[in-house]
Amino acid sequence: MTELRIGMIGYGFMGRAHTNAYKRVSDFFPELKYKPVLQAVCGRNKENATAFANQWGYASVETDYNALLSRDDIDAVDICVPNDRHREIALAAAAKGKMILCEKPLAMDTTQAEEMADAVDKAGVANTVWYNYRRVPAVSLAKALVDSGKLGRIYHYRSNFLQDWCISEDVPQGGASTWRLEAASAGSGVTGDLLAHCIDTALWLNGGVANVTAMTETFVKERTHAETGKKEPVGIDDACAFLCRFKNGSLGVFESTRYACGHKALYTFEINGADASIRWDLHDLHRLEYFDHDDEGRVRGWRSIHVTDHGGDHPYMERWWVPGLQIGYEHSFVHQLADFLAALEKNAPCSPTFRDAVETQKVCDAVLKSAAARSWETV
């Protein structure tokens, strides 16, 4: 058994989710050689960082990420800060030879992302990007079905990520809780925050995107800045939709918004193949719906698969409870971490790597460019 000493940079929503994964993974994947250890958390506000360390059990606190990266007792860093700071930290961490687990989106744009991917590849450090939804068991099952060829030639891919928390004009921008609404910190709005998930999954399930046409909208033009208290223009996209052609000839339709009243985090996708179709919905994350045209005609219908079975049928589920009993959203991080640790034992990459995430970034960039130029853009 080998300790994997974690240095966590940032401690917001994602910091909590990742920390939970570090604390759970050995309970449910006891065969793994590497055992994460909560060595240090790093945040600029010492008081808050210390409170987080105390609550979650980090052994130490740093307020400067360079100090953290200089420590010999840190094997891997987890980057959970706003998007605009991913690049500098990742480059520094790679230079220090640390493994890196980076929150998505990897970067502000493709240029940054490629620089970061080059850096980790050059440094030869293990790396992964927290596109966690790949490891929801129902989504992993979807991947297995696609890979097994059950769907046949793919005609259509459609995916949405719909939220409604920005409808009120009183939601501020900037600051620790709402930096996702500030262009300087987040880069983009729903494109990088939500569509990036949809795109990552799509590339994984359906291959590369050839070209796109997109539109974006900012419905609320000004929001108070959480730190300055002043009204400032909103620079991010509140909503984004795009059409695309995949390299395999299938058509894609994607939409994301934070103004879809009634939807909290409705990430969905559907794939229509010549022989079968599948669809999934984050709000009922254990259900995979599957339609198999080969079923006998009179009993053909969409199957609602409750992805909780054992016996190898349903990915990851044997690690948890008994059939019929669900696990939560946060377990997707546990699974990704388990896969990362298993890959480490074999010196293998853990997808999505930084290099994989560059592809998602390219699509995001093409989408934003298309929306601005009102033209089709090649990815």
Added chain:
Amino acid sequence: MTELRIGMIGYGFMGRAHTNAYKRVSDFFPELKYKPVLQAVCGRNKENATAFANQWGYASVETDYNALLSRDDIDAVDICVPNDRHREIALAAAAKGKMILCEKPLAMDTTQAEEMADAVDKAGVANTVWYNYRRVPAVSLAKALVDSGKLGRIYHYRSNFLQDWCISEDVPQGGASTWRLEAASAGSGVTGDLLAHCIDTALWLNGGVANVTAMTETFVKERTHAETGKKEPVGIDDACAFLCRFKNGSLGVFESTRYACGHKALYTFEINGADASIRWDLHDLHRLEYFDHDDEGRVRGWRSIHVTDHGGDHPYMERWWVPGLQIGYEHSFVHQLADFLAALEKNAPCSPTFRDAVETQKVCDAVLKSAAARSWETV
């Protein structure tokens, strides 16, 4: 082509639904030899009966059912009056050699039902009871699946019929619209009105019932009588539930009420067999849900079959529109009528006959007896 001249007795909700069937059947089942003709409608109130005749196109009006039965130009009578008058009319009609299509429940009790079944059998007249739900395409498909042996040994049958229109104490009893709440007219409450449907379907799908234990309740003890305007005790059961053992060894659980807030006419059933299960719900009547244990493990799930396909896959549906497009509740009557007319050509019985309906009556009687005696009763 032969005219089948109909004499309709009663013209309430069911009179309308049956009349609609007589007017539609030849459009959608043009190959049938017999074509219904709306010869006469019979009702005690001449003005109302005439208005009904004018609206729907009946050629004549009678105010005395004996006068109707004495006419030579009537081939078949349809009995749509309150339950307490089924027996006398059916016996008289059989004596006159008329075919009889009788609204359910067939009678007030088993004794009456057997007398009526004896009468039609002795007279040799074609007869059927309007347990129309058998001919909802999804329910007919359920029957085909059971008969094909797909379910294997049956363990469980459960069925509900839940409504909520009686929660208000202001709903009256008696009279043309609410005779179903008056014991003298209806015989029983939900048992004869709603559970009779559940039982008819169950006997058809799962065979005979051996014994039962039941409970009934009358939540609102007094209701104003629609005709007298006076508060009178309520004699019918507002709710009824029973457990039973079927002759095939399976267990049954049935429940009906008019006090289930939120349910308008939620007739459901589910059958669990060793190899497969099915369930159905009147509120989404084109959906049959089906679970097949033989499906490959990782993609095993409840299938939501939209029972609208052609090519022989889905009963009756080829007669209507195109796949994906639904038909309504009232089409179940059209189907039963088409089957009745087709059977007539072959001198065959059209299930459920009066004799078949006696079996449902026996279960209803045992249920009511059990509820009164607080004991298990043999059917």
Added chain:
Amino acid sequence: MTELRIGMIGYGFMGRAHTNAYKRVSDFFPELKYKPVLQAVCGRNKENATAFANQWGYASVETDYNALLSRDDIDAVDICVPNDRHREIALAAAAKGKMILCEKPLAMDTTQAEEMADAVDKAGVANTVWYNYRRVPAVSLAKALVDSGKLGRIYHYRSNFLQDWCISEDVPQGGASTWRLEAASAGSGVTGDLLAHCIDTALWLNGGVANVTAMTETFVKERTHAETGKKEPVGIDDACAFLCRFKNGSLGVFESTRYACGHKALYTFEINGADASIRWDLHDLHRLEYFDHDDEGRVRGWRSIHVTDHGGDHPYMERWWVPGLQIGYEHSFVHQLADFLAALEKNAPCSPTFRDAVETQKVCDAVLKSAAARSWETV
């Protein structure tokens, strides 16, 4: 009571559906002054037209539409032939002063549509286009909710029409059954056949469209022609998706295909407003889903409204059975016809008129132009 003598031109799927409406409407809307009479059906194949007339009860048969239009005993014509013949017949009918009920899409393109709208307006004849889905009770309820202002400022509109019947390459094009796959007869593929429905509903519920960007695809490049038996290039769009901006500032995403395995006729729409959202699905056509942000927080959720209530709550439903019991797809035609007849009494237009349908045509044209030019197009 006044007879409205119908001359039906064409007798395919839509001819049947419209005929059914003419035969039902007086039963369920007895107060209407106008009673449709099936005066004549017109088709080039006399044998087939006669068979149709016999089955459905048309009094006479014509094989030349000019002969039909010349008859004094025809008040209104119903145009149910392939799209490429709508214009000539409508112009001739208007010239003869006949009322016109025309199947959708109104025309092959906007130019034709405007010519037709001008003609009926000039002739002063009553007219309507069979965009029947407006009169599905749940869709009519959606309109009432939008009009009442319950949704507030609209942010998003999304709509799909997904089918799967063209996946097999063996489906032919052209001929009586599959003219919808032949460009010469149909004009376009899913755009005119399916998206036109989505667009008509969208314009009705959400107002005009400002501009669009679209993509189309023809997955199967050649199909055997049903009449020649020869392989011919496929000229229609198998799939089409477009993004748009509505004039009210909301964003639209539309998609249609005949290659979505598992969907038979899945017409759906969803509208997200600042205060409430609604969505609907043709496969469960009596359900309207509604989310009201004003509901108390802890019990806020999407409501599944079973649109079958009486008391004025649910449009049209009081005409039919009792709460909880559904009606079918074809009843939407009965409702549109009833509204047409009621409008006739008041000399009022019955929406969608030819003029209304021009707007849908304009959007279709912009969509097809955008797909060809790979550019945003103004409507």
Added chain:
Amino acid sequence: MTELRIGMIGYGFMGRAHTNAYKRVSDFFPELKYKPVLQAVCGRNKENATAFANQWGYASVETDYNALLSRDDIDAVDICVPNDRHREIALAAAAKGKMILCEKPLAMDTTQAEEMADAVDKAGVANTVWYNYRRVPAVSLAKALVDSGKLGRIYHYRSNFLQDWCISEDVPQGGASTWRLEAASAGSGVTGDLLAHCIDTALWLNGGVANVTAMTETFVKERTHAETGKKEPVGIDDACAFLCRFKNGSLGVFESTRYACGHKALYTFEINGADASIRWDLHDLHRLEYFDHDDEGRVRGWRSIHVTDHGGDHPYMERWWVPGLQIGYEHSFVHQLADFLAALEKNAPCSPTFRDAVETQKVCDAVLKSAAARSWETV
């Protein structure tokens, strides 16, 4: 901060679930004074117990529960062994002054349960029974709605717990994994294992049960014993259904089985009140369905509440992630433990206590007695 040193007795499925709760509770409820510490696990097989201790982090291992109970460094014991051993361990633990957290059902019968409740009350030790489903957020919300009076007078309660894992005759009885099928270890079958959950929730939500009539069935009469390898008669109930009257006048229908093909752990309940209804389903455990008759008529429908909101709307959810993101089955144990620890600070009981659980036991006993005697039984 005070350590609460846990001695876990047994380490099967429930041992894992409870241990997980002890390890998580302080992360998500950091304000609690008591912090559980995994002091010892006790099991008769030293090797297995040691493996469990190593995987989960217990500090020590015992093979004799008396040795465990004699240790001064154990504050609370958690009883996770088969049902037949609950009583002896609980009595010994109480005698030693240990707090007790006992897996359900509390005992083999009411006599045992009362003895155990008397013992903990006499000893004055904190105690709770792991009827964990009360703390699923959607179920806790149901309780809040009932308590707020939103449902009005209650008419109906129905609840099922359906599984399918026993259909195969090859499933053995007895032993570590399948002791639930052996009468000597489990006492009863689905009654104590599954219906006990339904009954506990029902008593909590709807008050006491007055009387019952029940039926049970053992479909597979013999199963191989996992330890002896010999076929032995099956003494437990494979299925059980019962009708009851609650003390508040409402009617109850309950059913449980392990032979419902297609259902893994389908625990459901529905309550119909005069003003509103609610229903819930373990397979989609974050959804609470709610129907409020007071909603405006035209938009009245079952609401699907995704119980993941913050701001105090949804019980426990603020502790976890963000709205729309689910937690898992096992979090119900974390919540019960948090409530237990919070109650400890205030010297208050944590429901359900042993005394509360006696009431569930009484209903189970009446059900089994009724099934055997084929008679109504008073609870």
